[in-house]
């Protein structure tokens with residue numbers, strides 16, 4: 201009760217604060233250029249001097265409890281950069297790393313992870329904006345809570361943003377336990393774990409709190425895919441550095457009277473893969489399987505090779521295998537997306553260098569271009585080694601198909617929800633908050649699907665940017681997307697209930713199937729500006745069975761934008777099943 205009153209009061213205060221401040225802001229005559237993108241550039245760092253690290257693997261398929269702590273560490277991110285202070289996951293201070301250790305679970309075998317907070321800092325080492333709703337522990341310290349992204353998981357173990365805890369033992373209002381249980385009931389895929397504390401997720405993830413989690417199954421062995429040294433996770437991030445190696449992050453917002461620090465998106469000028477800046481990987485002229493994760497705060501990556509002999513054979517998405525591989529020359533990977541690709545280097549002569557490049561503008565899709573030739577346009581380099589310099593591993597091949605999955609039945613849709621994405625600006629046009637369905641994080645729950653039911657979530661994007669929208673607990677399909685007239689929708693002169701081309705319809709085209717980067721099982725999908733994007737969601741486990749836990753119990757789930765700066769303020773909503 202008391203908490204609820206405080207939250208409501210805080211929201212009320214925020215609304216009052218805005219209305220009161222806007223007249224003040226109107227007095228400022230010139231529109232300010234964005235302070236947020238004016239960080240000093242990182243030091244010049246030579247590319248491809250560090251080998252791609254492969255995070256250590258921990259097998260969690262025995263059912264025994266693993267304890268993973270969050271520690272403050274320093275890590276060498278580039279040959280010529282002094283060590284960087286980070287927060288990192290590990291079984292000890294000495295072994296903690298960013299990304300954290302890769303966890304390997306087995307489908308059907310429950311795993312147990314105890315998460316511990318070993319950060320005794322009185323304050324976060326990155327600037328917290330206390331004007332936005334955040335954990336704000338009374339006894340100080342750095343709150344943490346870990347979410348296993350993409351998992352079919354009971355809500356008590358989902359890392360709900362209000363279930364945080366500090367090193368001193370202070371807990372968030374919905375805290376249940378530090379001992380998490382993962383059912384591992386879903387088909388084999390790559391998940392990832394990362395921090396999810398209310399209001400500072402962007403800081404904790406940027407500080408280093410992210411790692412890879414595989415669910416494996418013996419059924420995968422039949423496909424003869426590259427494995428062992430030839431199956432490699434690529435965790436891609438952008439960061440910005442001071443010359444002393446410290447992380448640089450905005451400490452002045454575009455709208456400092458309202459949010460002294462918060463910036464609508466953080467984009468770094470330096471690309472890291474698996475925790476090294478612009479690394480290289482020596483490859484044999486053979487087939488590799490790369491498990492790509494975009495773990496950046498806000499940056500989308502559109503990946504390609506600078507060599508037309510190479511392409512991506514995409515075999516899987518967030519939620520597992522596609523029906524069959526899709527051959528792509530470019531691959532758009534939004535924040536939180538996982539992409540499972542095969543790349544065949546066998547046609548390349550020994551000594552060949554290939555760049556993995558990025559052409560996605562930031563913000564996506566119509567912001568500044570990636571900087572070429574020596575900036576965010578480059579991700580990493582592959583170097584093909586000569587045949588006499590290695591022992592070949594077992595051969596592998598590109599499967600032609602994977603078993604079809606049970607499609608979600610459209611005729612079973614019982615509820616269609618209309619959910620807007622909106623950005624609200626100050627009088628200088630600087631974003632001050634982004635909302636889902638025009639509601640804040642602390643508003644009462646509005647999404648309450650029935651267990652087992654099928655729904656369509658129509659995401660109505662009224663902002664100029666694409667947002668990667670993530671729904672916890674389930675994997676869904678992007679049904680379609682459709683351009684519409686935003687102005688007409690907002691002024692009520694057209695209607696989304698009337699479909700194209702009926703007179704009075706807001707839609708300006710027929711529904712289009714998902715873009716190629718959004719086919720298959722998704723837990724996070726791009727919602728394009730000027731479009732209504734429809735998610736087809738069945739609130740069951742992915743295989744259509746029943747949840748092996750009480751999915752209605754506990755603190756509930758959330759859905760949110762995975763641009764972490766948006767999620768923190770305030771593009772996140774609770775949802776509960778009943």
Ligand SMILES: *[C@@H]1O[C@H](CO)[C@@H](O)[C@H](O)[C@H]1NC(C)=O
Nearest residue numbers: 242243244245246573574575
């Ligand atoms: C990239 O090249 C530009 C000139 O093309 C130079 O000004 C800049 O310092 C370089 N940056 C890095 C990180 O090497």
Ligand SMILES: *[C@@H]1O[C@H](CO)[C@@H](O)[C@H](O)[C@H]1NC(C)=O
Nearest residue numbers: 273274275276277282283284
């Ligand atoms: C820098 O970090 C590396 C780990 O990346 C560690 O081995 C080394 O001891 C650190 N050096 C210092 C001076 O802290």
Ligand SMILES: *[C@@H]1O[C@H](CO)[C@@H](O)[C@H](O)[C@H]1NC(C)=O
Nearest residue numbers: 265267314376377378379380
């Ligand atoms: C959590 O796990 C720890 C370590 O195994 C154990 O000591 C503790 O009793 C567990 N706590 C709960 C609430 O289950």
Ligand SMILES: *[C@@H]1O[C@H](CO)[C@@H](O)[C@H](O)[C@H]1NC(C)=O
Nearest residue numbers: 285441442443444445446447
């Ligand atoms: C690194 O440099 C920045 C910018 O000069 C400074 O603010 C910060 O305190 C320095 N960090 C350390 C650990 O020296």
Ligand SMILES: *[C@@H]1O[C@H](CO)[C@@H](O)[C@H](O)[C@H]1NC(C)=O
Nearest residue numbers: 506507508552553554555581
């Ligand atoms: C790709 O980039 C690498 C590194 O700059 C270069 O050596 C190689 O020649 C380029 N490939 C092509 C086909 O241009």
Ligand SMILES: *[C@@H]1O[C@H](CO)[C@@H](O)[C@H](O)[C@H]1NC(C)=O
Nearest residue numbers: 606607608609610611612613
């Ligand atoms: C979808 O559900 C309808 C009604 O329950 C049923 O007639 C139809 O066969 C189902 N289609 C599929 C592909 O399961």
Ligand SMILES: *[C@@H]1O[C@H](CO)[C@@H](O)[C@H](O)[C@H]1NC(C)=O
Nearest residue numbers: 607608609611612654738744
């Ligand atoms: C669709 O709903 C019908 C009636 O509730 C049910 O019998 C059928 O199994 C459902 N189909 C799917 C694919 O969920």
Ligand SMILES: *[C@@H]1O[C@H](CO)[C@@H](O)[C@H](O)[C@H]1NC(C)=O
Nearest residue numbers: 215620622637638639662690
């Ligand atoms: C959003 O909600 C506020 C009330 O909280 C209302 O005044 C406003 O008209 C709504 N805006 C839109 C675009 O729906």
Ligand SMILES: *[C@@H]1O[C@H](CO)[C@@H](O)[C@H](O)[C@H]1NC(C)=O
Nearest residue numbers: 685686687688689691692693
């Ligand atoms: C509403 O928006 C449409 C654009 O779709 C415009 O043509 C129309 O004039 C607007 N009506 C009002 C009342 O502003």
Ligand SMILES: *[C@@H]1O[C@H](CO)[C@@H](O)[C@H](O)[C@H]1NC(C)=O
Nearest residue numbers: 692693694695696697698704
């Ligand atoms: C939109 O169309 C539906 C169905 O035709 C109707 O019930 C509704 O009142 C219309 N809304 C507006 C704003 O015109």
Ligand SMILES: *[C@@H]1O[C@H](CO)[C@@H](O)[C@H](O)[C@H]1NC(C)=O
Nearest residue numbers: 615616617618658696697698
């Ligand atoms: C959402 O909009 C659709 C029309 O596009 C309408 O059929 C449906 O009833 C709306 N849902 C709600 C909950 O208003």
Ligand SMILES: *[C@@H]1O[C@H](CO)[C@@H](O)[C@H](O)[C@H]1NC(C)=O
Nearest residue numbers: 682683684715728729730731
């Ligand atoms: C809708 O999204 C597509 C990309 O899928 C884009 O090309 C199109 O411009 C968008 N529509 C509007 C009105 O912005």
Ligand SMILES: [Cu+2]
Nearest residue numbers: 667761763766
């Ligand atoms: Cu967003």
